[in-house]
Amino acid sequence: MPPPTVRNALLSIVLVLGGCSTTSFPPGDAPSPAASSAQPSTRALLVDTDVAADDLVALSFLLSSPQVIVAGITVSGTGEAHCGAGVDVVLRLLDRLEAPDIPVACGRETPLAGSHTFPDGWREHVDQGSGLDLPATARESSTSTAVDLIAQLSDEHPGLTILTLGPLTNLADALLTDTSLVDRLGPVVVMGGALQVPGNLVCCGAPEGNSVAEWNIYVDPRAAQVVVASGVDPSFVSLDGTNQVPVTPEFARRAIDTAATPAARILAELFTANPFMADGSYYLWDPLAAQLAAGYPVGSFGPATIVVEESEGPESGFTRPTSGPPNIRYLATVDPAAAEDTLLRVLGGG
Secondary structure: OOOHHHHHHHHOOOOOOOOOOOOOOOOOOOOEEOOOOOOOOOEEEEEEEOOOHHHHHHHHHHHHOOOEEEEEEEEOOOOOOOHHHHHHHHHHHHHHOOOOOOOEEEOOOOOOOOOOOOOHHHHHHHHOOOOOOOOOOOOOOOOOOHHHHHHHHHHHOOOEEEEEOOOOHHHHHHHHHOOOHHHHEEEEEEEOOOOOOOOOOOOOOOOOOOOOOOHHHHHOHHHHHHHHHOOOOOEEEOHHHHOOOEOOHHHHHHHHHHOOOHHHHHHHHHHHHOHHHHOOOOEOHHHHHHHHHOOOOOEEEEEEOEEEOOOOOOOOOOEEEOOOOOOEEEEEEEOHHHHHHHHHHHHOOO
């Protein structure tokens, strides 16, 4: 997500900026609950992240949640972090949180097709840990690639949940490499897309005139279409839903004032180091996706049929609604108070 250099541009927009499928999200003709109110059983989860500030919050949340076991972390080298720096930030975060040993691997650094990238300024900020104090660590990355790690963990954890928080390059690459992977995966939860609301390509090297794409999908639209067409039935935590949960100054102050655990202090420190995150122009993009992937009942999904626009032009990366049988679910409604409370409660050890 954007660093301080884009704060002024962010302030000028209302519904934009940002940059999943679970068996507990039943399909239907009307929006369905993201999860039942009953506590779900613990699920194994692989997080594919591009290591931006809200990714670090999402990771801290998932490592604190009793509802999931983080089995592995893959870094999207096409996202906001470069491979080497992104893996290093994740390993240092794990060390700071005294997390168990978790394999961390990176994938390719170029999209499956095209040459879209996040702005250089954003990537530099994320490569440096988004202002977070992350001491050096002796932890080492996995010897596997991201594609290999996804395949390996899907064998070890039948029904593995996949949560993607950046471009879909790693997951698409894995699905293309092993066509049987689709049968071994469980829920696939994607933070990305914009169906019925504007996109968020608003500044800093964004293509002029594209008002429909969301960043994570825009950077590698080919990868997004591969995932949609693969049959994994992904649930998109799209801007349609995340726009409903802006980060308000009141919430940020509450997070800072109540931070009493290592995980809660990650969020508080990020707010302090990045004031633009707490002025109402930022949203709970990745933390919201993490909550839904973990089965917390904070939103509702509706069925949709989409095709991802892969061609260059003013609609490249658009998750375009079309006709036909539903091939995704998208986040239609969110309970903002529940999302805020769940985030702080779990980070706080509740």
